[in-house]
Amino acid sequence: MPELPEVEITKQGIEPFLVGQTIEKIVLRNLKLRWPIPKDLCKVLQGLEIRSIKRRAKYILIDCSAGWLIIHLGMSGSLRVLSSFHEAPTKHDHYDLYTANNTIIRYRDPRKFGALIWTASNPYDHRLIKHLGPEPMDEAFNRDFLYQKLRTRSSSIKLQIMNNQVVTGVGNIYANESLFHAGISPTRQAYKVTRPKLELLIVAIKTTLERAIRAGGSSLQDFYLTDGSTGYFQQQYMVYGRAGEPCHKCKAIIRSVAIGQRSSFYCPKCQK
Ligand SMILES: [Zn+2]
Structure with a gap:
């Protein structure tokens, strides 16, 4: 199961490929992860600029300028940068995020406990995140x-x-x-x-x-x-x-x- 270090490394891994880029589209192959993914997400994301990526607990928060994508890797999820444009998805590859400069980030999750959530509000106020305790690395955890x-x-x-x-x-x-x-x-x-x-x-x-x-x-x-x-x-x-x-x-x-x-x-x- 991905724990905090894997999530942090994932965040650091995708950051240079996404920050400053414009989202071209998201291809959703499976709308049923832990929670249903909104069908109109593709429309919502199209043309948005990714400003920054944060991590809170095991959530990856992607600032898409008009709102945030909240990603959780669940029990078996992983995000990776595709090395080839033509790499065919397998049945566990549930979505691909395309940027305008041809980077593709692919989400794979055999057990489908992960989450992909869109929020137009402050992600730190989201019900999944609001009540979390301090980050282990923060000084507040003393x-x-x-x-x-x-x-x-x-x-x-x-x-x-x-x-x-x-x-x-x-x-x-x-x-x-x-x-x-x-x-x-x-x-x-x-x-x-x-x-x-x-x-x-x-x-x-x-x-x-x-x-x-x-x-x-x-x-x-x-x-x-x-x-x-x-x-x-x-x-x-x-x-x-x-x-x-x-x-x-x-x-x-x-x-x-x-x-x-x-x-x-x-x-x-x-x-x-
Ligand atoms: Zn011992």
């Missing part, structure tokens, strides 16, 4: 904020850092990895995590995400994908997906436990 948020919450710390109203964009992989780096068990009740530990956790979240973005950025040339691969990048993880294998730090065996129906991985020695 120890005192997190302490206030969590001090009455008795569910697990892992569920809380994956809660978009506490902090946005920390998905399963990075929640697992950050908790390892902070030495906190994923099952620990949120209100019991001390302030110094919260400080460590915040640093771990920021550095884990930053490292992933850097790793993805170094493979940005792959943004021209011709082989149909998803555009996600593989990384080395400390605990994620490593149940039964030895901890890289202490050699204890990594365990897994289901929390909120998601697999959690942790080292029973390093994380308390």
Whole structure:
């Protein structure tokens, strides 16, 4: 699943191809993603100039001067720049965005949980975005904020850092990895995590995400994908997906436990 680093890399990947360009058209092959795509979107977009591209949580926001496209990659979506004008779409290629200078951005999404939304209003006021917590990289995401948020919450710390109203964009992989780096068990009740530990956790979240973005950025040339691969990048993880294998730090065996129906991985020695 694309997590925040993949979304940020996607944003950085399409940015140079789109900003300052005029939209020629959008070709919609499938109007049923997570929500129906408005049929008249092609008419709406035609001739609009793309001013900038932003990211908020896992949403890519494209400023089209008369309104905004809000894109979410869902469970399996990817956006890529077509390297050939003649590359035939497959059944999972749901839309193509054409610019007047012949760039085509293609959206592929086998599971169809992604979203393509048009809004003529401020996208930050959109119902999907308005109530989101702070960005993990922002200064607003700090120890005192997190302490206030969590001090009455008795569910697990892992569920809380994956809660978009506490902090946005920390998905399963990075929640697992950050908790390892902070030495906190994923099952620990949120209100019991001390302030110094919260400080460590915040640093771990920021550095884990930053490292992933850097790793993805170094493979940005792959943004021209011709082989149909998803555009996600593989990384080395400390605990994620490593149940039964030895901890890289202490050699204890990594365990897994289901929390909120998601697999959690942790080292029973390093994380308390
Ligand atoms: Zn360990």
